[in-house]
Amino acid sequence: MELEIKNVSKSFGKTKALFNVNITFSEGIYGILGQNGAGKSTLIHLITDNLKRETGKILFDGVDIKRLGKKYRSMVGYMPQQQGYYEGLTAMEFLKYMAEAKGIKGKEGNRQIKELLEIVHLDKVAHELVGKFSGGMKQRVLLAQALLGEPKILILDEPTAGLDPKERIGIRNYIAKLSKDKIILYTTHVVSDIETIANEILILNKGEVVKQGTLQRLIKDIKGKVIEISCNMEQLQQLQKQYLIGNVIQREGNIIYRVVSEQPILEGRKVSDISLEDVFLYETLKVHEKGKIHT
Amino acid sequence: MQVENDSSTYVFEKIFSQISGINTYKDNIEQVIGQANQMSQVGIFAKKGSYNASNIEKTKKDYTKLLEVTPEIVNEMPIEAWINYSMCQWILLIWAVVFIFFFMEERKKGLWSMIHMTREGRYRLAFKRLCILISGIVIGGILLQGSTWLLAVWLYGACDLTVPIVSITSFKGITSTVSIGTFLLKVAFLRVSVIVCMAVIIWTIFCIIRTQFLAVISVAFIGGVQFLMYHSIGEQSPMEFWKYCNVASCFDINTIVTDYKNVNVFGYAIGREELTCMLIMLVFIVGSVSCIVINGMMKPIGSIMIGAKIEKYLRSIASKIASRCNNFGIELYKILFVQKGIVVVIIAFVFIWNISKPVVYNYDSFYEYKNQIYSMLQGEWTEQKEQKLQQIEEEIKTELTKWTKEEQLVGDNKGEYDAIYIMSKIRQCNLKLSVLNEIREQMDAQKGMDTIWLVNPMGYHLIFGDIGYGNSGMSTFVIISVLVILFCGTMAYEKQSNMVTLLHVQAIPNNYLMKLKKKTMIVCIIMFAVIAYSLEWYQVYKSVGMNYFQANASSIPMFQDSLYMKDWTIFQVLLCIYILRLFLLVVSGFIMLYFGILFDSVLSAVTMGIIVFIIPSICYLLGLGWIFKFSILFLCDVVNWIF
Numbered sequence: 001m002e003l004e005i006k007n008v009s010k011s012f013g014k015t016k017a018l019f020n021v022n023i024t025f026s027e028g029i030y031g032i033l034g035q036n037g038a039g040k041s042t043l044i045h046l047i048t049d050n051l052k053r054e055t056g057k058i059l060f061d062g063v064d065i066k067r068l069g070k071k072y073r074s075m076v077g078y079m080p081q082q083q084g085y086y087e088g089l090t091a092m093e094f095l096k097y098m099a100e101a102k103g104i105k106g107k108e109g110n111r112q113i114k115e116l117l118e119i120v121h122l123d124k125v126a127h128e129l130v131g132k133f134s135g136g137m138k139q140r141v142l143l144a145q146a147l148l149g150e151p152k153i154l155i156l157d158e159p160t161a162g163l164d165p166k167e168r169i170g171i172r173n174y175i176a177k178l179s180k181d182k183i184i185l186y187t188t189h190v191v192s193d194i195e196t197i198a199n200e201i202l203i204l205n206k207g208e209v210v211k212q213g214t215l216q217r218l219i220k221d222i223k224g225k226v227i228e229i230s231c232n233m234e235q236l237q238q239l240q241k242q243y244l245i246g247n248v249i250q251r252e253g254n255i256i257y258r259v260v261s262e263q264p265i266l267e268g269r270k271v272s273d274i275s276l277e278d279v280f281l282y283e284t285l286k287v288h289e290k291g292k293i294h295t
Numbered sequence: 296m297q298v299e300n301d302s303s304t305y306v307f308e309k310i311f312s313q314i315s316g317i318n319t320y321k322d323n324i325e326q327v328i329g330q331a332n333q334m335s336q337v338g339i340f341a342k343k344g345s346y347n348a349s350n351i352e353k354t355k356k357d358y359t360k361l362l363e364v365t366p367e368i369v370n371e372m373p374i375e376a377w378i379n380y381s382m383c384q385w386i387l388l389i390w391a392v393v394f395i396f397f398f399m400e401e402r403k404k405g406l407w408s409m410i411h412m413t414r415e416g417r418y419r420l421a422f423k424r425l426c427i428l429i430s431g432i433v434i435g436g437i438l439l440q441g442s443t444w445l446l447a448v449w450l451y452g453a454c455d456l457t458v459p460i461v462s463i464t465s466f467k468g469i470t471s472t473v474s475i476g477t478f479l480l481k482v483a484f485l486r487v488s489v490i491v492c493m494a495v496i497i498w499t500i501f502c503i504i505r506t507q508f509l510a511v512i513s514v515a516f517i518g519g520v521q522f523l524m525y526h527s528i529g530e531q532s533p534m535e536f537w538k539y540c541n542v543a544s545c546f547d548i549n550t551i552v553t554d555y556k557n558v559n560v561f562g563y564a565i566g567r568e569e570l571t572c573m574l575i576m577l578v579f580i581v582g583s584v585s586c587i588v589i590n591g592m593m594k595p596i597g598s599i600m601i602g603a604k605i606e607k608y609l610r611s612i613a614s615k616i617a618s619r620c621n622n623f624g625i626e627l628y629k630i631l632f633v634q635k636g637i638v639v640v641i642i643a644f645v646f647i648w649n650i651s652k653p654v655v656y657n658y659d660s661f662y663e664y665k666n667q668i669y670s671m672l673q674g675e676w677t678e679q680k681e682q683k684l685q686q687i688e689e690e691i692k693t694e695l696t697k698w699t700k701e702e703q704l705v706g707d708n709k710g711e712y713d714a715i716y717i718m719s720k721i722r723q724c725n726l727k728l729s730v731l732n733e734i735r736e737q738m739d740a741q742k743g744m745d746t747i748w749l750v751n752p753m754g755y756h757l758i759f760g761d762i763g764y765g766n767s768g769m770s771t772f773v774i775i776s777v778l779v780i781l782f783c784g785t786m787a788y789e790k791q792s793n794m795v796t797l798l799h800v801q802a803i804p805n806n807y808l809m810k811l812k813k814k815t816m817i818v819c820i821i822m823f824a825v826i827a828y829s830l831e832w833y834q835v836y837k838s839v840g841m842n843y844f845q846a847n848a849s850s851i852p853m854f855q856d857s858l859y860m861k862d863w864t865i866f867q868v869l870l871c872i873y874i875l876r877l878f879l880l881v882v883s884g885f886i887m888l889y890f891g892i893l894f895d896s897v898l899s900a901v902t903m904g905i906i907v908f909i910i911p912s913i914c915y916l917l918g919l920g921w922i923f924k925f926s927i928l929f930l931c932d933v934v935n936w937i938f
Contacts, residue, residue, distance in 0.1 A: 045595075049411075052594050078412045084404050101410055102414050103415050
């Protein structure tokens with residue numbers, strides 16, 4: 001099973017939202033990271049055929065998704081970033097509505113709805129209005145609707161937005177269990193969401209895929225470039241002007257400025273426990289000028 | 296509104312008019328056919344292949360088939376009332392638009408991309424929605440028109456539906472040979488079909504234009520252009536085709552079915568009714584297919600279109616204006632624009648504009664005569680006017696004597712006139728005398744006053760009187776309905792928006808929000824009432840004219856009963872009525888505002904408001920039982936209290 005994005009570009013007026021993107025997805029979880037406006041949602045909208053393509057092709061097992069039409073859509077489960085629901089419907093009614101829209105009717109539909117409500121722990125409130133749910137509960141309803149029809153491709157656009165840490169972990173763990181025979185695209189700008197579960201990570205910046213690979217590979221690529229410098233408040237301001245890509249950490253009463261830099265830094269110590277956040281900072285905040293990387 | 300004299304006069308006029316119509320039916324048709332034959336020999340009408348020749352031929356053909364049917368005496372009143380009552384179409388159109396707004400909810404609620412992504416969330420869903428829309432309109436149409444028919448029968452009595460439709464003599468332009476029952480079903484079907492077509496067009500526009508605000512403007516613009524085309528293009532104009540190939544024209548079903556008219560369609564004469572049917576079919580097919588295709592193809596995420604840019608620009612202007620207002624201005628802006636109150640208000644004003652138009656039936660010669668006499672004699676009463684009145688009286692009495700003699704001759708088989716004709720003439724003379732007697736009574740009521748006035752009371756009866764189904768309350772009822780929709784849910788809106796809790800912790804006085812709402816409500820009521828009653832007055836003034844407000848109030852029969860206002864002028868009485876009405880409307884507004892506090896959602900508040908305030912008011916208007924005198928409309932019915 002393969003989902004191929006080939007030479008896909010998309011502009012909104014003068015703004016290039018995506019530029020010549022080439023990616024191939026197969027079974028597993030793909031974390032798509034990027035700042036706001038990087039092009040994550042545009043990519044998702046193109047994959048879900050909610051946005052008209054400008055150039056390029058999106059192929060599923062070699063066939064254009066437009067040509068596949070209903071067949072493709074019946075294989076996709078989509079959880080959008082924007083929480084969309086009818087306030088006046090109960091969770092059960094809303095899932096029933098979505099099941100019908102997905103062509104899952106009658107007993108099969110009811111069975112799946114019941115099962116999914118239990119999985120997302122909403123079985124006890126199935127007959128309450130979605131409008132009255134908390135943010136986390138609404139997200140779980142949306143996740144349940146995305147899972148209706150046992151889709152082969154699951155697209156989750158910021159699925160943990162607005163959730164507390166416990167709920168976030170719960171959803172993450174559940175998605176990890178699903179990945180065996182599915183293509184799961186998981187977009188987020190919260191790095192910890194995908195650090196532990198993603199098989200492969202894509203980092204988008206200004207409409208381009210700037211980095212793609214496993215977590216280990218991405219970390220290896222910036223090994224030796226992450227430095228921690230102990231300092232006081234005055235020194236911190238100086239350091240922040242000097243090294244733009246950095247993170248301020250408070251540890252045991254000390255201020256530590258964690259810098260990601262190409263250039264060697266004498267005053268700090270090299271860090272071995274590099275995280276995906278460091279990779280993300282490095283890839284999204286560096287400026288390219290004629291092939292040279294400045295920090 | 297109906298302009299009528301007393302009921303027995305009205306009925307007799309109708310019967311005589313019908314009898315006269317039936318007696319001259321064949322002659323009239325043969326006259327039309329004869330004229331057509333003559334014209335077809337002449338000049339441009341003789342030119343074969345031309346529109347004029349085609350028009351003549353078609354007219355001959357259409358009228359010739361009328362010779363096959365024979366009209367009969369039938370109770371016309373329920374049919375006329377039902378045909379002329381076009382409010383059903385407006386209500387049905389609003390009903391259809393509500394459906395469309397519900398379909399568009401998925402876009403507002405952020406569900407569009409999710410549903411668009413599903414297997415059956417495109418073409419199939421669009422098709423299902425189209426079926427729901429059509430079914431909703433059809434069911435609504437059946438219920439509305441069915442209930443209106445039952446009401447007409449209840450008010451005016453039943454009639455034989457198997458009689459040919461040509462028996463309805465007031466519909467002079469009908470060239471159909473079908474029965475009344477078939478004709479009514481055809482009209483009902485056409486009304487529903489037109490609304491279905493309009494709904495399909497509106498939905499297509501809403502689908503194409505992403506920005507709801509711009510979609511509404513586009514619909515209003517297209518509707519306005521069509522309306523202007525229909526009313527501005529002349530009958531014989533080269534653009535006549537666009538006058539009738541037009542949504543506004545199709546909406547005017549009453550005129551289509553009761554007026555005979557051929558339209559020049561590329562040189563051929565096609566009946567307006569046939570053209571309308573063809574247009575309906577075409578629009579339905581094209582519109583339905585477009586709806587489904589556009590719904591299926593339209594992507595939820597699109598490029599920033601010009602509509603969004605225009606909306607953004609207009610919103611920025613509105614925002615700049617609002618930012619310069621105090622909270623009172625913002626509150627007004629919220630109610631009218633954010634909560635879309637302006638739409639409700641505009642619909643209400645259109646409604647008042649239409650219902651305030653007096654409907655006068657062509658054959659009502661009594662009304663015409665009354666107007667004629669009043670136009671001649673009204674104003675400050677003088678010696679010359681008294682002499683003129685006496686002279687007119689003499690003339691009528693002379694004529695009455697003449698016809699009475701003719702009646703005796705008929706009895707002796709010596710008369711040269713038809714008995715029915717003589718009876719109608721005698722009846723007319725008596726009616727004219729009754730008009731003059733009314734004028735005398737108006738004079739007598741002002742005995743002892745310094746100046747005696749003659750004022751045409753018709754306009755005041757139309758606005759304040761209990762004519763037909765109670766016109767005096769209609770405008771007030773509409774204002775009350777607007778208040779229910781705008782203000783019953785206003786506190787619930789704040790609760791829904793979580794503003795109540797937020798405002799509660801601010802350093803502002805207690806009940807800040809309620810005081811703000813009350814201030815806004817009072818201003819809105821004054822604005823609505825002024826505009827609504829002005830529209831009503833304008834419509835009546837345009838039709839019957841109302842002057843001499845400085846005249847004594849007792850010159851108007853309906854104002855004579857008040858003990859307190861005998862020495863007042865008409866102007867003073869009107870001022871008193873409207874100030875009291877305004878006060879009672881404000882009181883009603885307060886009641887609705889406090890009523891709305893009980894609810895947490897706008898929908899529940901407005902629904903309950905409709906049940907508690909509007910439905911009893913409707914029952915009061917229809918005179919259904921004493922218990923409905925506890926409705927809010929009864930509270931505001933100042934004229935009832937005073938007179």
